[in-house]
Amino acid sequence: MRLTVLLTLVLTSSLFAHGPGKENDFAGRRVLFIGIDGCRADALVAAMERGLAPQLKTLSESERGLLTRQFYAGGEKDTPTHQPTISGPGWSSLLTGVWMDKHGVRDNRFIGGRFQSHAHFMRHIKEAKPTAFCASFADWPPIHDFIADGSRVNSQEFLDVKFTCAPDAARHFVDNPEKDIEIRDEALKTLHTQNPDSMFVYFGQVDEFGHGAIDSRASFSPDSTLYLNAISHVDSHVGELLRAMRARPKFAEEDWLVLITTDHGGKGNGHGGDSDNERNIWLIAHGQKLPKDKLMKEPTPQTALVPMIYEHLGIP
Template sequence: MKTHYILLAALTVSIFSSCKKYPNPDPVFAELVNNVVPQRKVLVISIDGLTGSELQAVAPVNIAELQKTSKYAYNTVASASDAAGWVSMTTGTSFGKHQVQSDNFERNEDPDGDPHGSIPAFRNVFDYITQYKAVKTALVSPWPNLRNYIKNTDFTPIVSTDLAAKDSAVNIISTQPALGTVFVNFRDVESAGANGGFVASNPNYKNAIVKSDEFVGNILQAVKSRKSYANENWLVIITTNHGGSNANPTNGFTIVHNPAFKPFELKKSGFNSVLFNNVTTQAIVPDDNGLYNMGANQDFTVQMQVKFANIATYQAFLSKSNDAGPNFTGWMWYQSTVGNITMCAGGNLNGAPAGRINIGSIGTVADNTWHTVTMTVKRINSTTRTMTAYVDGVVKGTPANIHDRLSISSAEPLKVGRRGVDGSTTTFSTFNSANLLIFNVALDQPTINANISLKDVTKHPNYSSLIGYWPMDEAVENTYYNKAAQGYNMSLTGTYSWVYLADNYPPGTVADPIISNISVATTTSDVAALSLYWMNINILPEFSYDGKPYLKNFEKEFLK
């Protein structure tokens, strides 16, 4: 056995000695790469009642420092009240949709609604976050009504002052490693403004702003002191439910911060318009109390500026009527053949023996440029009531006598958007609209022509007869606001989107300057959308969000 061991050893030496020798490579000292993806988290702080302009004037130290790495706005659209702002902030829906205004957080009753109908309800942001992410949530507010409204957070401490809210927020942030989203509410600024005014020159208001800013600094320090902060990626939103008071809210502000962000002021830029391009997109006056029903004798004028991108056969785009069929009642504008506009009126449901009467082939306007379309109706005598069509101030087609159509009042709402017309195709009109005006007088041609490009509607010679004026340039949420002394707002419904048209201004529009190739008008409803976006939660159509996750426009800054 000894001889065999010696032979094996000799063979081993022989094998190793026959290998070619290479020099040893230089040592390489590589740093270990941290492949941990930072966890995204959200902190929202609302300083209720803080007006954007006054925040700018005071420029408190902590918020001013945040702005250096933020997307920010000092003219966030005012909400309707304390509760309305908070419901929008947490549900992503506009006041026009959720209709919550009073401090009890109950929806306004619709006097004309079905008392047994379903009540719209919208889930809050915490509900979505905990559905899709395994994180803890918190709401810290000294307002009992808000705490009673938001009941599904993991932490909702009972506090009665802003100081206690700050301390509780600091404690939760410092001790809860699984915390994913926290909303903090301060109320003292709004209370201080009620004593001397919501202006920086009021010492009470200014001091409350500075104190709230101090609390903001305390909370931010708590975030940075978390043991896991190095592996976290926080979106910080400092905002308000509205500026000013609960009774008279004004525009607020929004600061959206992350260390990777470059500073950018969020403003509406150029012209913004809703794109009507499907069967569901519409703007209506839900209830006009008969204001826009013109009966059998009322003189009136309707004018709207429109930009068509396509030709769609028999597609209505503006109406105060039912669908155009055997029982047509009301008035309607629609695209007929080869993109021509047709206007019609009828009163079948009001006893008119004849069907609708048309003014056809008014003109082809499907050229993707703005045109001003006008309709006047004037009672001449006991047998003549004349409907006249204009395009860009020029009479088009042959005026029609609609006297024998009797009353053209309709139970249907005033509507921008599609209605059915005989022979409708499945190709929907694609158009933008602006500057819808309704007068309760019939304007003459010189007046129409002279005021197509009028930018201050109060200077119109017939302003006292204006019963509706919708510029349609809000760029946010779901309401066209009526700017006339009389009239009602219009509600946007269906699948709609605001599009940025840059310097493609309609005639008569007061032009917002082009400040950027990105147009962002901010609202309180954006807070929920930004929160879900940051938490990598897809905002689905069924969420009914009006708020915009506009950080998508800046992803090259923070997505590496």
């Protein structure tokens, strides 16, 4: 098994000024953003109803939580924002807060990306608070190679932890579930040993099962047991991250905004079009001051997450 891992730790004296509880740049406010690639909305609901996603179900049904299916990908039809429901444009929109007409990404090649002018949200966190601690974990390398690295100014790294775990192309992504475990373990390490202000954790196996890349019998469908099992595997990783967050020494003093979503849905073994199953996605959120009525009742674009993060942290 060939493994490409990039782990960057920027250790400066300012890092050690960070502490648990309210001892951070944002008076205890912190963000955990979890991305589950290619997780179709009705399949997520089916997994929750069948007891296969208990962690996501519990979080969404808690007093401060919600699950909305009013969330959507793909931009606005018949406008310059209209974009394909594929990962390159999707994650670019989720991580920058703008559609394709601004970030410039039309497909998974990232040609024409404009991340200098429409940057990864963590770069703006660092610009607002240079001592903020930002961490990102992904087993789809373009998230770091193009979106994060493309956002750097004068090659200056803004991520304090950047962990990239690349599935072996020779195995046609069959080892993606193993890579998700490595992503989980590195993210857990940061929650246990550091004091992150903002974390992004990406899991890729659900999308690969939908494509049939891991098992040809699977598809993007609530009727695919293999696809639902992949959602269940990621649900267990989410549960471990949430437990680690809650086990922090001064968690009671911390104000965490948890956001969990996907970049697109799918149908059959593909995605990229404008069908409801590809465009209509979901958001699970948990926090003290969520705009619940708006999120539950009004169609909300996936570009809305970055402004929610800035508002939570108090960044203009």
